[in-house]
Amino acid sequence: MAARSKVVGGFREAxxxxxxxxxxxxxxxxxxxxxxxxxxxxxxxxxxxxTLVANSTGGAQQPRMPDIGMLVENGQVAKVICAFTAATRPTDPIPFTKYYEAGEVEAELVPQGTLAERMRAAGAGIPAFYTPTAVGTELAEGRETRVINGREYLLEYALPLDYAFIRAARADTFGNLRFHRAQRNFNPLMATAAKCTIVEVDEPILPAGGIDADDVHTSGLFVHRLVQVPPAPEGIWPAKRQERRK
Amino acid sequence: MSGSKGLNRQQMADLAAEQFQNGWVVNLGVGIPTMCSNTDIGDTDIVYHSENGIIGYGQVAAEGTEDLNLVNAGGQNVTLKPGAAVVHHADSFGIIRGGHIDVTVMGAYQVSCGGDFANWKLKGQKGGGIGGAMDLAACAKRVFIILEHTTRDGSSRLMAACDLPVTARGVVKLVATNFGLFEPTGTGFLMHQIAPGLTVDQVRAATGAPLSVVDNLPVVRLAG
Structure with missing residues (x-):
């Protein structure tokens, strides 16, 4: 696989x-x-x-890292599709809520597993699916349901993407990826659902074949651009969370 | 919630965790439920699952040993137990929807005696915070709820019917509060254990649905 390298010079270019x-x-x-x-x-x-898609809009934890709530604050966002428009704990408000409540941005609130499955479906050629999640709740009001084998299910549609921005621990120049521990989460699904997947990579990018085929989590088939994260402070790395006051 | 009557947060988590059975796959939600993985439940084969795809995590990591890329549902840095595995979100929620979770433990604003609970949206709020709660509530084999028995202004969170938008209906099997351990029966709550220093009458007065009590009501045994 001597395809051209997917490595680009920097985040701005990416x-x-x-x-x-x-x-x-x-x-x-x-x-x-x-x-x-x-x-x-x-x-x-x-x-x-x-239109931004993410589990949450960020800002619930300290220190605050770059998050999509900042894109909202920066006036770049029409709509967010996510599992949280408000904080889990009302005492820890997230910045996004203020903009949403003021009507400055639209939001579509989606249960987390449904959000993941909608992207998995988009990447796997499934246009819609039925799920038991959210049946009987406000989210299901006025929507199509169907009883299958005696249980009620809610119809959900695939969620295709133009771009996926993700982070991985390791990559080769073909774009094969490995994630470390909880880095994986939504990232492989988003890569399959997007026309263009851009990856920031923790470790120096390996030549093609540098990750054994058995150890690849996401095939380079789904990856289009790679950027290696420089050391701090030029690059941004996960920080230790500060515990909130109880 | 220092100063409140009855059990503290870790004791409430302990009370719920002591109900886990050997071999269960347990999902812990954000807040007090994540504290269940700190409970010493002896030499049992409990597997803790976190919605972000971590299967088989253990206690919160000790200061200085954290892996910043390893978190539980609450974003705390945890440790892995031998035999742990990591999967992506679609597989993690496949585990959930597929019925492979024996119990999910969640926080809530309200729980009803019919087994409904509400934990994603406050009254009059636009939107809310669902996370994985609706998937878990609809599909885990059992739902345990941990919550403060009353609100700050003293009204009961254990109610005849939730007046907030529900997360799921008829799914709650057990409720651990700072006042004890309760089972929704459809028509009321059955108290299985009472926190030290409280009387049944005090608990009844703080409960928004009929309260019955098991014979020889045990007092919650506090660890250490």
Missing amino acids: VADIPDGSTIAFGGFAMPGTPFNLIRALLEQGAKRL
Whole structure:
């Protein structure tokens, strides 16, 4: 596989051509797997009217890292599709809530497993699926359900993406990826659902074949651009979380 | 919630964790439930699952030994037990929807005697915070809830019917509060254990649905 390398020179270059109105997913669950450096680059790049997909909009933990709430604050976002528009604990408000409640940004609130499966389906050629999740709740009101083998299920549609921004521990120049521990989360699914997947990589990028075929988590088939994260402070790395006051 | 009556947060987590059976796959939600993995439940084959795809994690990592890329549902750095595995989110929620979780333990704002509970949206709030709660509530074999028995203004969180939007209906099997351990029966709550220093009448007065009590009501045994 002597294809051209997917390694690009920097984060600015990796996001330079992203047009206004794109749908972009951001990997990560809490800090692991979150593409902090690509978020910062997109803040500087300035694309507007974006639809963002992520587990949460960020800002619930301290220290605050680059998060998609900052893209909202920066006026770049039309809509967010996520599992949290408000904090888990009302005492720890997240920055996004204020913009959402003021009507400055739209949101589609999706249960976390449904969000993951909608992207898995998009990447796997499944247009829609039935799930038991959210049946009987406010989220299911007015929507299509179906009883299968005596149980009620809710119809959910695939969620295709223009771009996926993710983080991985290791990559080769073909784009094969390995994740470390909880870095994996949504990231492999987002890669399959996106037309263009951009990856920030912790370790020096290996020549093609540098990851044994048996050890690849995400095939380079799904990966288009790779950027190695430089050491701090130039690059942004997961920080130790500060515990909140009880 | 220092100063509140009855059990503290870790003791509430311990009370729920002591109900786990050997061999169960247990999912712990954000907040007090994550503290269940700190409970010493002896030499049991409990497997802790976290929605972000961690199967087989253990206690919170000791200061200075944290792997910043290894977190539980609450974003705390945890440790792995021998035999642990990591999967992606679609597989993790496949585990959940596929019925492979024996119990999910979650926090809540309210729980009803019919087994409904509410934990994603406050009254009058636009949107909310669902996370994985609806997937877990709909699909785990059992749901345990841990919550403060009353709100700050003293009204009961154990109710005849939830008045907040529910997360799922009819799924709660056990409720651990700072006042004890309760089972929703459909028409009320059956108290299985009472926190030290409380009377049944005090608990009944703080409960928003009929309260019955098991024979020879045990007092919660506190660790250490």
